Amino acid sequence: MDLSFTEDELAFREEVRAFFRSAVPAHVREKLIAGRHPSRDEMVRWHRTLATKGWSVPGWPVEYGGTGWSPIKQYIFADEMRQTPAPEFCGSGAHLVGPVIYTFGSEAQKQRFLPRIVNVEDWWCQGFSEPGAGSDLASLKMRAVRDQGHYIVNGQKIWTTLAQHADWIFCLVRTDQDAKKQQGISFLLIDMKSPGVSVRPIQLVDGSYEVNEVFFDDVRVPVENLVGEENRGWDYAKYLLGNERVLISPSKERIRRVKDLAARTRVGGERLIDRRDFREKLAALELQIKALEITQLRVIASQSSREKDTQDPASSILKIKGAELEQAAVELLLDVIGPYALPYMSEEDLEAGQEPPIGADWGATIAPSYFNIRKVSIYGGSDEIQKNIIAKAILGL
Template sequence: MDLRFTDEELAFREEVREFFRTSLPDPIRRRMIEGHHPSKDDLVTWSRILNAKGWAVPHWPVEWGGTGWSPVKQYIFRDELQQAPAPEPLAFGVSMVGPVIYTFGNDDQKRRFLPRIANLDDWWCQGFSEPGAGSDLASLKTTAKRDGDHYIVNGQKTWTTLAQHADWIFCLARTDSAVKKQEGISFLLIDMKTPGITVRPIQTIDGGHEVNEVFLDDVRVPVENLVGQENKGWDYAKFLLGNERVGIARIGISKARLKRVRELASLERVGDVPLIEIPRFREKLAAVEVELKALEMTQLRVVAAEGRREKGKPDPASSILKIKGSEIQQATTELLMEVVGPFALPYQPEEEGRNEPTDGPDWASTIAPTYFNWRKISIYGGSNEIQKNIIAKAILGF
């Protein structure tokens, strides 16, 4: 298998790289390099720049704003986006609910929602996990009972990322409790302004407000907001999770992080010697770089085989990419913690209007929060333990 890029693909990479170099606003680029979370305004601004270029949803069908790029060009685009580094388009819209709508939704839903997702006119969040129904998602207890032209939804969702910003939530709810648990679930689109919805913040270990609890009390959802068929939501959820894992290795992000490690390790000194020249540190850095290169080769093999795979069928190799990709991302944060040393200790939250001087270098304040926050990477998108079970069943035949 020849994994080298063609001349056309190399020219495309240069085109994409130049666009990111000239079109990504400098303040957003700087915040991304320094490890800050992009704000809502950052994401909206950048998504609309991409959409104006026609690149907001490159993997979608052409009739709904897609580019028609080959899998290789989509890979190159994602890799350059992450290395820029630029904010990735809001995944809950472009990678999750958007593909569900254009694959299983009706024409009215496609016309209503897809253009607004591409331009980030609507901010979406994901209503899947519940207390007691995380990895075992089919055990969810949120119910949706038909009442004329509406469903009455009651239940609780948790770990709902960025729900504080959301205009809409896509939700799994039980519509039939008399059948096997996977067979009685439906996929609903719910306006977050509907009476009966309450969002409560959950403070994460890094002191941030990224995730939330969402309570639904007698929420009336029009039947027209049901995606596909009633009680088929589990099939749509599996399709969505397969899409969520596309690119989950985030190789470009790890490349950008390792570049940042080298840059900062050249500034920090151990005695009279820059940290980057300390043999033990160089060995650790090189080991992660080698693993990342091996992962990139594996990702390219998956991309090369994509055209031969049965359409709509998830590739179990995505589980391998997810496991190793998350481990490498976490390893990059460990290297940054070693670079920052004792200046990782002070708690220095990102607060608007905060004017006290930071302890240590200006770049130090985000490293420890990122390290703690990224412990989640091996859990979301299907925990690594679950991914190993998928590999054992789908690839090894156990």
């Protein structure tokens, strides 16, 4: 298998790189380099810039507003986006629910929702996990009972990323109480402005409010908001999670940041980047990231030979190793800043003009990033779940 880029793909990389360098606002890039999150408005403005270019949903088919790029060009685009860096997707519309709608949804759903995702008119969030149903997602209990032309929805979702910004939420709900766990689940699209929907932010250990609890009390959802067939939601969720796992990968930009900060930090009069023990750690991590990148390219290259609308179980390998290396990269950043990471500050503290951290300003967000990145081995399917998938689907155990 030849994993080298063609001349056309290399020229495409240069085109994307030049566009990102000129189009990403400097203050947004500085936020991302510092490990801080852009605001909702900054993200929406950026993605409308991409929409004007025709690049807001790069992985979609052309007929729905996509680019028609090959999987390799989509990979190059995502890689350059992270390395610039530029804000990634607004909510869960472009890379999660959008593909589910154009693959399994009705024609009316495609016409209604897809153009609004392309132009970032709607912000979507994902309603999967519940208290007691996280890694074992099929144990979810949120109910949707059919009542003539509506479903009456009751229950709770948790760890809902950026639900405070969302206009719509896509949810897994239980529509058959008597069926086996995976066979009684449906996939519903719910307007966040519906009566009975309420959002309660959860403050994380890093001080941020990235995730939320979402409550549904007798929420009426039109039957036409059911995606695909009733009680087939588990199949659609597996398709969606396969897409999400391929997207989880360590950022080479984070490694560049480690190198830059290590070159500016001295320990006992010696630059940290010149210390042999540190360089060995850095080199080992870079080698593993390069190996993961090659594995990711192999998974992408194999997609053309797979049955339509199915996901490669090897995406679970990417998920496990990508999470592990992302955490290792942040741990190296902690090595750089050392004890100055202890009095860390949240983004809310920084924006409120609190007294700056002890030591260099760039250290303010490293400890919060370390704590936040603990999540990547859990969301999108925990490591234990991914190992079960690998054992069954790849090793045949």
